[in-house]
Amino acid sequence: EDQVTQSPEALRLQEGESSSLNCSYTVSGLRGLFWYRQDPGKGPEFLFTLYSAGEEKEKERLKATLTKKESFLHITAPKPEDSATYLCAVQAHNQGGKLIFGQGTELSVKP
Amino acid sequence: SQTIHQWPATLVQPVGSPLSLECTVEGTSNPNLYWYRQAAGRGLQLLFYSVGIGQISSEVPQNLSASRPQDRQFILSSKKLLLSDSGFYLCAWKRLDTIYFGEGSWLTVV
Numbered sequence: 001e002d003q004v005t006q007s008p009e010a011l012r013l014q015e016g017e018s019s020s021l022n023c024s025y026t027v028s029g030l031r032g033l034f035w036y037r038q039d040p041g042k043g044p045e046f047l048f049t050l051y052s053a054g055e056e057k058e059k060e061r062l063k064a065t066l067t068k069k070e071s072f073l074h075i076t077a078p079k080p081e082d083s084a085t086y087l088c089a090v091q092a093h094n095q096g097g098k099l100i101f102g103q104g105t106e107l108s109v110k111p
Numbered sequence: 112s113q114t115i116h117q118w119p120a121t122l123v124q125p126v127g128s129p130l131s132l133e134c135t136v137e138g139t140s141n142p143n144l145y146w147y148r149q150a151a152g153r154g155l156q157l158l159f160y161s162v163g164i165g166q167i168s169s170e171v172p173q174n175l176s177a178s179r180p181q182d183r184q185f186i187l188s189s190k191k192l193l194l195s196d197s198g199f200y201l202c203a204w205k206r207l208d209t210i211y212f213g214e215g216s217w218l219t220v221v
Contacts, residue, residue, distance in 0.1 A: 032208050043201050043212035044155070087155070096162060097143050097205045098170075101155040 002027045006088050006102035013078055013109050021073040021105045023088030033071050034099060035064050036087040044087055078109045113138035117202045117213035124220055130175075130189040132216050134202030137183065143205040144185040146177055147212075148198045155201065161185060192220045 005024045013019055025033065032051050036044035048057040050066035057064045061082060063074040073086055085106045089099040117134045124130060136142050146158040157170045159177035167177050174193050178186045185202060197220045202213045 034209070036212075041215075041217075043203075043215045046209055046211060049209055089155075091208065096160055096168065097208070097210065098145075098157055098160060099155075099210055100157075103154045 002090060002092055002100045004088055004090055004100055004102035006086075006105050008105060009103065010106045011108070013075075013107070015079055015109055015111050016077045018074070018076045018078070020075070021086055021088075021107070023071040023073070023102055024069060025071070025088075025090045025102075026069075027090045027092050027100070029093040031091045031093045031095075033066055034089045034091065035062075035071070035073055036089065038085045038087055038104070047086075075107070078107075080109050080111050083107055083109045113204070113206065113211075115202060115204055115211060115213040117216055119216060120214065121217040122219070124192050124218065126194060126220055127191045130187070130192055130196070130218070132187040132200055132202075132218075134185045134187075134213060135183055136204045139183070139204070139206065141182055144179065145203040145205070145210065146185065146187050147201040147203060149201060149215075150198045159187070194220050196220050 003026050007022045032049050034049050035047040038044040048064040053068045055066050061076050065072050085104045087104045089101040091099055114137045143162050145160045147155045149155050161167050161179045164179055175189050200216045203210045
């Protein structure tokens with residue numbers, strides 16, 4: 001069964017304190033791994049897609065990496081506006097584009 | 112550019128009442144469309160997806176149904192709501208490999 005597990009569930013950082021969020025997955029034929037950001041009361045906002053082990057993507061203070069079993073979302077020198085829930089999802093081949101989501105990591109960055 | 116509209120944004124419905132949530136996508140044709148639900152635990156659960164008009168796949172047996180009467184319109188319905196139907200409902204569409212979400216509809220069943 002395809003499964004995604006994210007850790008930690010919640011992460012509190014001071015502004016400027018870099019850290020990483022983890023996404024472990026099991027999937028029968030990975031088509032892509034996706035990262036989303038979700039603000040309270042809003043729909044998830046797409047951040048990155050990673051397709052193969054060793055791939056990396058960057059956007060401002062965020063960097064996503066992928067191995068055969070997990071993905072990391074590195075946050076460098078975070079700011080309070082980076083506070084949100086970060087969701088990881090996997091998409092398998094021949095599944096109509098369906099995403100299987102993890103439970104998310106709630107990130108709080110204090111000034 | 113492509114946009115997705117979902118309404119209503121919030122609603123409070125009594126147990127046993129019907130439900131209709133509507134979603135439309137602009138700026139594209141024949142998109143894959145999805146309905147997800149997000150309960151208090153933050154995880155998103157896929158409810159239905161559609162690859163074309165009249166084509167609906169159900170992922171989880173439950174009190175809900177979906178329809179796609181037009182190419183860019185996706186509707187989530189229920190004949191009789193249950194308390195357990197409360198949650199945040201999200202419509203989404205797929206462009207290439209990426210799924211994009213609407214702003215969501217908050218449903219509270221009382």
